[in-house]
Amino acid sequence: MEEIIIPISAIEHFEYCPRQCALIHCDGIWADNAHTVRGSRMHRRVDSGASRRERGKTILRAIPLWSEELGLSGRSDAVELDGDRVRPVEYKSGVPHGQAANMQVCAQALCLEEMFGVDVPVGYVWYGGPRRRIRVDFTSRLRGRVKSAIATIRQQIQSGRLPDAPNDRRCRECQLRPHCLPELTSSPRKTERYLKATVFGCAT
Ligand code: SF4
CATH class of the missing domain: 3.90.320.10 (Lambda Exonuclease; Chain A)
Known part of the structure; x- marks a missing residue:
């Protein structure tokens, strides 16, 4: 290779x-x-x-x-x-x-x-x-x-x-945040909350 x-x-x-x-x-x-x-x-x-x-x-x-x-x-x-x-x-x-x-x-x-x-x-x-x-x-x-x-x-x-995304304080300053979507990959619970808030428009 x-x-x-x-x-x-x-x-x-x-x-x-x-x-x-x-x-x-x-x-x-x-x-x-x-x-x-x-x-x-x-x-x-x-x-x-x-x-x-x-x-x-x-x-x-x-x-x-x-x-x-x-x-x-x-x-x-x-x-x-x-x-x-x-x-x-x-x-x-x-x-x-x-x-x-x-x-x-x-x-x-x-x-x-x-x-x-x-x-x-x-x-x-x-x-x-x-x-x-x-x-x-x-x-x-x-x-x-x-x-x-x-x-x-x-x-x-x-x-x-x-x-996996660490989804910690580094993400606040990261230029790739809109592409990375750390909220989606850091934990299943956070993914669920993120989808409810952004896709289905309801708060948990
Ligand atoms: S937004 Fe993504 S790429 Fe940027 S620091 Fe966070 S996990 Fe890393």
């Missing part, structure tokens, strides 16, 4: 919600909300910047990344080269929360290590909310978590199975 190449962006989607990851990367569903539009605008700005020299470092913009070993591909917002040091930088429009962005930049580091044959122990995530960047150490624990996520995403795509 041909190997399934996992997009680096899928790791962030998976970490947020495995069902969201499956909807986007198995079913090809996408929708925007205020968060994703802000993020896309930021990435357009970042990607349109030219590679340049800055305080003795070379900053490469929007470079393609891949790992044959992990079956992974994507793109880095920025890669800083300082002598023999290579550092990926991911840009986010919001504020730090959870591990998703750290896992995404760690996956970029794994690609850079394979591509350039160097160690990449550290990277950064720049957040538009506080307008500062946070250092991310690529510990063996974080690397293991990223590799495990890649393996699970691959299994998810191969099986074609849509994970």
Whole structure:
């Protein structure tokens, strides 16, 4: 069987919600909300910047990344080269929360290590909310978590199975909520209530 190449962006989607990851990367569903539009605008700005020299470092913009070993591909917002040091930088429009962005930049580091044959122990995530960047150490624990996520995403795509909806606070902020209908899949009781309220127009 041909190997399934996992997009680096899928790791962030998976970490947020495995069902969201499956909807986007198995079913090809996408929708925007205020968060994703802000993020896309930021990435357009970042990607349109030219590679340049800055305080003795070379900053490469929007470079393609891949790992044959992990079956992974994507793109880095920025890669800083300082002598023999290579550092990926991911840009986010919001504020730090959870591990998703750290896992995404760690996956970029794994690609850079394979591509350039160097160690990449550290990277950064720049957040538009506080307008500062946070250092991310690529510990063996974080690397293991990223590799495990890649393996699970691959299994998810191969099986074609849509994970159940957690239907929790994540759903309030999720751009795919109208497509996912988490109320319908989280429990039979909730499904019954949802159908009564929305299809049959009666409250329980
Ligand atoms: S609406 Fe909730 S369950 Fe559905 S994809 Fe989004 S976060 Fe996941």
